[in-house]
Amino acid sequence: MSWIDIGALEDIPLRGARTIKTALGCVAVFRTGAGEVFAASDRCPHKGGPLSEGIVHGQSVTCPLHNWVFDLNTGAAKGEDGSIATFPVRVESGRILLDAAELTARSAA
Amino acid sequence: MSKQRLIIIGAGMASGRVIEHLVETAPDAYDITLFNAEPRGNYNRIMLSPVLAGDKTYEEIVTHDDAFYCSHKIDCRFGQKVTAIDTAAKTVTSDTGEVLAYDKLLFGTGSNPFIIPLPGHDLEGVIAYRDLEDTQAMMGLGQGNRAVVIGGGLLGLEAAAGMAARGVDVTVVHIMGHLMERQLDPAAGYLLRKSLEEKGITIRLEANSKEIVGKDGKVRALMLEDGTELPCDLLVMAVGIRPNTALAAEAGLAVGRGIHVDDQMLTSVSDVLAVGECVEHDGALFGLVAPLYDQAKVAAQTLMGNEAAFVQKTLSTKLKVTGCDLFSAGDFAEGEGREDIVFRDPARGVYKRLVIEAGKLVGAVMYGDTADGNWFFGLIKDGTDIEEMRETLIFGPAYQGGVAADPLSAVAALPPEAEICGCNGICKGTIVDAINAGATDLGAVKATTKASASCGTCTGLVEQLLQVTLGDDFQMPTAQPICGCCDLTHEDVRRLIKAQELKSQEAVWQELGWKTLNGCHVCRPAVNFYLLADWPLEYRDDPQSRFVNERKHANIQKDGTFSVVPRMWGGITNPAELRAIADAADKYNVPTVKVTGGQRIDLLGVKGEDLPYIWADLNKAGLVSGHAYSKGLRTVKTCVGTDHCRFGTQDSTGLGIKLEQALWGSWTPHKVKLAVSGCPRNCAEATCKDVGIICVDSGYQVSVAGAAGMDVKETERLVDVASEAEAIDWTVAFVQLYRENAKYLDRPYKWVAKVGLDWVKERLDDPAERARLIEAFELSQSIYRKDPWAEHAAKADAFQPLADLKLEAAK
Structure with missing residues (x-):
């Protein structure tokens, strides 16, 4: 694993998200009300809605376009046939670290 | 064998515990010299709070008194600082200039409180x-x-x-x-x-x-x-605190955030140990007392030449404040594959949350009833498999058989004087008395008490009171709750937010027994609106509980770009504004420029990250947000009225502008569109708006509750008034009544259909009530009547990606 510092936890609003540009397209980094951080593809598999703009509730996000709800742990859509890729992310001393190896490995594959 | 020399720097709780272990187990192993910068020995720092509260005296919290140090022949250097350490020569130098040799050195330098370097932080007091x-x-x-x-x-x-x-x-x-x-x-x-x-x-x-x-x-x-x-x-x-590592760093010890130690509490330099708040072990720092005592035990064993290893354990926290019963243990945030069990009892002010991962309890947070805290803590520490008792886990160890949480407890918990029916001022006690006196269904309660006999929004609550009071004798009609997160309808939630004076989202989740942690995309925007409408000063709009358009202050399009619509007051613009719009369209490569149905101009296809910049440009020309995206005032459409039209009876454009300036920026349950026509020919199409005003020779016809969307409906006449000022007053009062009472996402025509136009008229006809509504609206507008674009343009960073890893990869 190679952890890359992508920013401070405070840069993401509570129950909100920010995006990161990667070779794989935009990745959304979510911060839940309880302070957890998740990273997943920013693109809804339904109609391509930007998930980073959705409402974050519990450990889920709702797509702003047509209200698909995704579990941020697994990336699975609830009650729909579809899912988004999730990426390892962790927080250390208030900084958000994303596993870049994962991103580049998948883009190379 | 002669005694070895041990020098300890810092007389705190951790080093004090090391001394206790040493003098108990191996009293002849070391000659101990104890330095302390504070002019006293070891006292129980965590008991300072009881001292402050007056429950204990300082003398009671002293751990080691002079007699202790004396009887164990410890050479105390209190009030003396160690100024230098020579780890090669194995000596320390004190601020008195004395040089002392050691065989073993122990750091217990603790931590320093962190002082925020605000201007004035060095003032007395x-x-x-x-x-x-x-x-x-x-x-x-x-x-x-x-x-x-x-x-x-x-x-x-x-x-x-x-x-x-x-x-x-x-x-x-x-x-x-x-x-x-x-x-x-x-x-x-x-x-x-x-x-x-x-x-x-x-x-x-x-x-x-x-x-x-x-x-x-x-x-x-x-x-x-x-x-x-x-x-x-x-x-x-x-x-917060910062490990005190300055001396250790000067002495050449490996220091990160704290002094690095291994499992034996040995630092990077031989014969030098460290314990307590000054150390960093495996990336972690320590502030609570339990791990410090564990470290002390290990350090003492190491000093005595025995095998021992420090292991970080799960910790639990309690607050030492009387009447604040809270408990937290383990890890209740962070991590994938976790599930929550949440229990709330609004009547008792109890909240419990358990976090489960892979069939085991990993975290617990409790408030109000922490009796089972230690049992849960045990399950966390032991990693007990809880799958078998999962269903009943949250009820604790004593739980046998099943009583489910009572969904009616929020209503049951209301005091008798809590107002249930706001229209008629009927309290819970009055209704319960009526039920006990024989009014056993909704109709009877309405007839005897007048509760829920007016606007009807409290019907659900009255029914719940019937159920609470009568038990099984009452058959509850099925009402639709807001969503799966709760058992209450929109109307009930609105009423309870007012009656119980709930002023935060957390208050609503807790007091109304929400089953999820912080709602979902259905209930959160609604609750956010109800709170800000009822408590404009105490509660502030939460952007994270808003749909994307209202958070971004622009309409999201199907390709993820946004549309930007500047406000044109009453549909009036001028060449300077049009030039600014044209320049912005050029500068930001806006693919589509469209005239809207609300008499303004829509710039479609703007990239999310460009929003703050295009707003700043438009702001410079005096243009502000048109709120074309909000559940709030959209437009006031006008015709040219007496200014130019030969048929115009009044200044319809002027009135439209005044209305728009009064109402803009306000949040409402759903969007609100107005129009003012200068004569009954109605060129502004006022009769299908939420509020439509038709100017006539004798004054103004104010009509409400029209629609021209999913449904098409003509407005209904609210009132005829003689003056422009009255027309504005009635409009503002109507909008405020709608804000205070409607269900989220009900347009005014739907709300009026539910409560009846007669009820609306009756309320607004009362001059005192009308004045109150206008005042309440103005109070709310003192906060929300401002341009959100100007505010957000100043925070352009938040609209950009957090990082660009494409650039990273190219390096």
Whole structure:
């Protein structure tokens, strides 16, 4: 694993998200009300809605376009046939670290 | 064998425990010399809060007195500092110039309180909460004094509660959204805040300190970023601690955030150990006492030449404030594949949350009833498989058989004097009395008490009262709850927010028995609106509970770009504004420019990251947000009226502009569109709007509740008035009545259909009620009548990607 510092936890609003540009397209980094951080593809598999703009509730996000709800742990859509890729992310001393190896490995594959 | 020489730097709780282990087990192993910068020996620092609260005296919390040191022949150097260490020669130098040799050296230098370097932090009366001197400074205050505590963590709150118990007027300023955010989740943080406020402590959350204001060298007030001044005689900073590593670093020990130690508490330099708050072990720092005692035990074993290893364990926290019963243990945030079990009992103010991962309990947060805390803590520490008892786990070890949480408890918990029916001013007690006297269905309650006989929004509550009072004798009609997160309808939630004075989302989740942690995309925007509409000053709009358009202040399009619509007051514009719009369209490569149905111009296809810049450009030309995206006032469509039209009877354009200027920026349950036509020919199409005004020779016909969307419906006449001012008053009052009563996402025509136009007329016909509504609206507008674009343009960073890893990869 190679952890890359992508920013401070405070840069993401509570129950909100920010995006990161990667070779794989935009990745959304979510911060839940309880302070957890998740990273997943920013693109809804339904109609391509930007998930980073959705409402974050519990450990889920709702797509702003047509209200698909995704579990941020697994990336699975609830009650729909579809899912988004999730990426390892962790927080250390208030900084958000994303596993870049994962991103580049998948883009190379 | 002669004794070896052990020098200990720092007489604190960890090093004190090392000494105890040594003198008990191997009294002849070491000659101990103990340095301490404070002019005293070891006392129980965590008991300073009971000393502050007056429950204990300093003498009672001294761990080691002179007799202890004397009987174990410990050479005490209290008030002396070690200034230098030579690890090669194995000597330390003290500030008296003395050089002492050691065989083993132990660091117990502890930590320093972190002082935020705000302007004025060095004024007299600005203290930390760390030692006896700080405690005594706080104990010097009493009735009539004011204190501000910066930091809503464990220590800060204990300091605040201790001073409040002495009659001091205390304000806690906390930068985060809830108290003790490291140990508690927002729900428990809300309950804690409520308990502390009941003790008379003022809590200010999400408050940034800007400056400490002094007078004659002494603290006078704390100034917040938003300009608020909090006067105080004493300012306590309790914002965290930093391991005290300066001496260790100078001596050449490996130091990160703390002094690096291995499992044996040995530092990077041979024969030098460290314990306590100054160490960093496997990336972790330590502030609670339990791991410090574990470290002390290991360090003592190492010093005695025995095998021992320090292992980090799960910790639990309790707050030492009377009446604030909270417990937290383990890890209740962070991590994938976790599930929550949440239990709330609004009537008793109880909240419990368990976090489960892979069939095991990994975290627990509790408030109000912490009796089972240690049992849960045991399950966490032991990693017990809880799958078998999962269903009943949250009810604790004593649980046998099943009683489900009562969904009616929110209503049952209301006091008799709580108002149920706002229209007729009927309290719970009156209704319960009527039910007990034989009014056993809704119709009978309506007939005897008038409750729910007017607008009907409290019907659900009256039915619940029937059920609570009559039990199984009452058959509850099925009402649709807001969503799966709760059992209450929109109307019930609105009524209870008012009756119970719920002023935060956390309050709603807790008191109304929400089954999820913080709602979902269905209920959260609704609750956010209800709170801001009912408590404009106490509650502020939460962008994270808004649909994307209202958070971004632009309409999201199907390709993820946005549309930008500047406001054109009453549909009037001028060449300068049009030039600015044209320039912006060029500069930001806007693919589509369209004239809208609301008499303004839509710039479609703007990239999300360009939004703050295009707004800033439009702002420069005097253009503000048109709120074309909001559940709020959209447009006031007008015709040209008497200005130009030969048929015009009144200045319809002027009235439209005045209405738009009065109403813009306000949040409403759904979008609101207005129109003013200058004569009955109705060129502004006013008769299909939420509020439509038709000007006639004799004055103004105000009509409401039209629609031209999914449904098409003509407006209904509300009132005819003679003057422009009255037309504005009635319109504002109608919009406020709608804001106070409608269900979220009901357009006015749907709401009016539910409550009846007669009820609306009756309310607005009362001059006192009309004045109250206008005043309430103005109060809310004192906060929301401003341009969100100007505000967001100043925070352009938040619209950009957090990072660009494509660039990273190219490097």
